[in-house]
Amino acid sequence: MTLSPDATITRTPSAARWHDVCAYADLTPERGACAFVEGTQVALFRTHDGALHAVANLDPFSGAQVLSRGILGTRDGAPTVASPMYKQVFDLRTGVCLDDPRVALPTFPVRRGAGGDRVEVALAHEQRQ
Amino acid sequence: MRLVVIGHGPTGHRLVTALRDRDAAGAWRVTVVGEESRPAYDRVALTSHLTEGADLAYPAHGEEVDLVTGDPAVSVDRAARTVRTRSGREFGYDALVLATGSAPFVPPVEGRDLPGVFAYRTIDDLEAIRAHCADLTMSRREAEAIRGAVIGGGLLGLEAARALQGLGVAAHVVEVAPWLMPRQLDEGGGAMLRRHIEGLGLNVLAGTPMKALEAGEDGRVARVALADGTSLDAGVVVFSAGIRPRDELARGCGLPVGERGGIVVDGTCRTEDPAIYAVGECALVGGQVYGLVAPCFSMAEVVADRLLARASGGWASGTSAPAEDVDENADVDAGSGAVFAGADLSxxxxxxxxxxxxxxxxxxxxxxxxxxxxxxxxxxxxxxxxxxxxxxxxxxxxxxxxxxxxxxxxxxxxxxxxxxxxxxxxxxxxxxxxxxxxxxxxxxxxxxxxxxxxxxxxxxxxxxxxxxxxxxxxxxxxxxxxxxxxxxxxxxxxxxAGIEVSRALCEHFDHSRAELFDIVRVRGITTFTRLIEEHGRGRGCDICKPVVASILASLGHGHILEGEQAALQDTNDHFLANLQKNGTYSVVPRVPGGEITPERLIVIGEVAREFGLYTKVTGAQRIDLFGARVEQLPLIWKRLVDAGFESGHAYGKALRTVKSCVGSTWCRYGVQDSVAMAIRLELRYRGLRAPHKLKSAVSGCARECAEAQSKDFGVIATEKGWNLYVGGNGGMRPRHADLFATDLDDEALVRTIDRFLMFYIRTADRLQRTAGWLEGLDGGLEYLREVVVDDRLGICAELDAAMERHVAAYSDEWRDTLDDPGKLARFVSFVNAPGTPDPSIAFEPERDQIKPVLIAGSRLEVAAR
Incomplete structure (x- = not known):
């Protein structure tokens, strides 16, 4: 299954509640930031083309909350983040680890708010802590 | 079947290893009887044990080998096929290998038994020499140098002289032949070697036989009397005037030995007794005794082969062959064609x-x-x-x-x-x-x-x-x-085979790092976006982005967190600190040359106490503070910068430190001010970004307390100036640095290092330390010398200018970051809750400090990468 960045956004669960987390301009292009949403750490990324992605901040390989500090890039065209700890690369759209496809990060719906200058994240019910 | 090996030197060890590697069926039960108190070690590297503390031990044999140490064999009973040791132990054998080695030859001169006279063969010899020299140092008057003499200017003699020099002894080398290393070199080569050796501060007397050793008032050796009537002062004398095979066991059991010693063996290394072999320096093969390690190893391999052929030569494995069977069957090992066909003495x-x-x-x-x-x-x-x-x-x-x-x-x-x-x-x-x-x-x-x-x-x-x-x-x-x-x-x-070794950095660039460096430099590219659009594809990755960040930084394109460059940095560079396993960071302020005032030490202590950081002294003479959360980093650095500290770049592929010993200012042996030089170098190269981290050290004398020879560039003081070593490495693949230039004055030293570093930065691969770079450099050290000393490529002016630009443009990264709200914005725990510390970070106490607790979700096993 291949998803475009837009498709990720449309996967919004109906039960989700959107959280305003920061201004779009707060996000450095091609860098991440971490948001604390209902007890969950969400890694937010703004890629080169301006698209937004949100995955769990927890690096499953090291157990540390660090993925928002990884380097962004592409692999075969897919937008990626590399864990700053042991450098595994994850597909930002699906959360799948491209170095070990048995592992996937939880992904979160993310969008620009009504005015376009804010960033909003939603958690599925089971993702709330 | 039972194999007894007498002697556990390099040759004995090699024999047993070769046999065990190939004797998969375990046909031979092996017992090794060694005289020395320790198992086999690399005798060839003896001097480096003293000068570098190298661990010489060979890998241990498996449990299936019985090793007896410190209990020499004293007799062999060929009829009963037993070996008896000094303590009275007895071992039966089906095959026996004599690997007893040799003893240093000490000519029968007067005074050879005086205290202070040594041979140079074993670690015990080395320890005795060291203890004696330490004693001389303690009891000498004033700062007079200790003098010593090495008798014999062959390979081992020169090694021994180096060892003495390492102990701070001014050594004479006395060689009876007209030139050094007469067995390997001709007169011209010997004369050239002599120039080098004398340039290193050793006094060479060639063509000068010695007559006697004379004692001083304390009864210890004090002088070497020469045949020409003169004498040399020497409080320590080391003999390395050749070797004599240890053949006494063979003599004792009636095996033939050569006129000048050596156990007579044939081309298969077998003695007259088909059950007994001799290998290594104790063996006389083709009328010659071999003292180099390579032929000795060849003999060991031949005998291992022969023993394996014996094992498969018709005897059921595990049962002993009656002695008479063997005598009837003298060619029991003929199943192997292995012979020792003389040796390459290169x-x-x-x-x-x-x-x-x-x-x-x-x-x-x-x-x-x-x-x-x-x-x-x-x-x-x-x-x-x-x-x-x-x-x-x-x-x-x-x-x-x-x-x-x-x-x-x-x-x-x-x-x-x-x-x-x-x-x-x-x-x-x-x-x-x-x-x-x-x-x-x-x-x-x-x-x-x-x-x-x-x-x-x-x-x-x-x-x-x-x-x-x-x-x-x-x-x-x-x-x-x-x-x-x-x-x-x-x-x-x-x-x-048509296999092309790809030099491509990653899927985004077909170029190597060195090629990208030239593209960026020559085309004046200042952004990653332009580089990848014009010369690459995609949007980069965690491999190429930090490489380009480093290239841009090496070429002096401003602060590493400025504009688009910020997005290229690895997390360490992005937060100007070192990521640790629980997501916190460590902080290392620069301490140039390792010199620090009590006031600054107190500041570091106070900061660590205030922020609850774990504190550890590093191997590079500075102090590492662990456990800082991202939002604490600017607060910690504000305190440090206010006290005059700068970034130590522990997080960067950049110059780390220039370590030093106290040098001539305090040390009784120092010959130059190593601390001042280390500080000068560290301040010159601080902030210099490179393909990998750079480490350096300056030692104030040949004792090398700063361990400069394990550094990317190391400096050792001489009476006349500085010797420069390059390409050293500690870590996973240790490499001894190569001597690159000698007796440089301060300015020449700095200029040579400038060029060396800039040439490395331009041409090395990604994450390639200077050691690997130098090893892979076509033409090696000599080529490097041609480039940076002789300016063969005509680029020295450019390299000099590049370094001048770096020095002029240096500015402390942390001070600049603290002054810039835009750069400080990244140091928050959560973008929507900047005041909330990351709740997943927790510590527990250990030895009165903190240690991290991982409380976040499950951890996956990290595959070896």
């Missing part, structure tokens, strides 16, 4: 930083139908001689002093026709070889590996890198001198 070594090599027969003369082709450069200290057949085509032998880069190739051509003229061969014209070497040519003489063996291994096993070839064939694993040649054979094989 040698290459580095004596006190001087390359010396001798190969083939360097002494063949006109009478043997041979011609000499010699080259002497007294300024560079280079002497080269090739001995060729009278038609100047076939290589017979040669000597190289001062530059032995051509050794592996030349040695491989001994006995074969040279591909070009002797002149071309002398000046490295055959260097490109590898593909065209004759198949039977022995490439690795230490392990007797031929070119064909290497080629077959590459083809059959599908090997693609040097490490694999070494592991598979053992070529290049002992002295390492043939490794460049092995690499060339590998490259030639891969090319022939």
């Amino acid at each position: 040698t290459k070594l580095k004596l006190m930083g001087v390359d010396v090599a001798s190969f083939g027969d360097p002494f063949a003369g006109a009478g043997d139908g041979a011609l000499d082709v010699t080259y002497t450069d007294p300024v560079a200290g280079i002497y080269k001689k090739l001995v060729v057949s009278d038609d100047a085509r076939t290589l017979i032998g040669g000597v190289l002093v001062g530059d032995a880069a051509a050794y592996p190739t030349l040695r491989a051509y001994v006995g074969a026709e040279l591909p070009g003229s002797p002149e071309q061969a002398l000046f490295g014209g055959t260097e490109a070889a590898g593909g065209d070497l004759p198949g039977a040519t022995v490439i690795c003489s230490c392990n007797n590996v031929s070119a064909d063996t290497i080629r077959c291994a590459i083809r059959d096993e599908g090997l693609t890198d040097l490490g694999e070839v070494k592991g598979c064939t053992r070529a290049g694993t002992t002295c390492g001198s043939c490794a460049p040649l092995v690499k060339k054979i590998l490259d030639a094989e891969l090319t022939a």
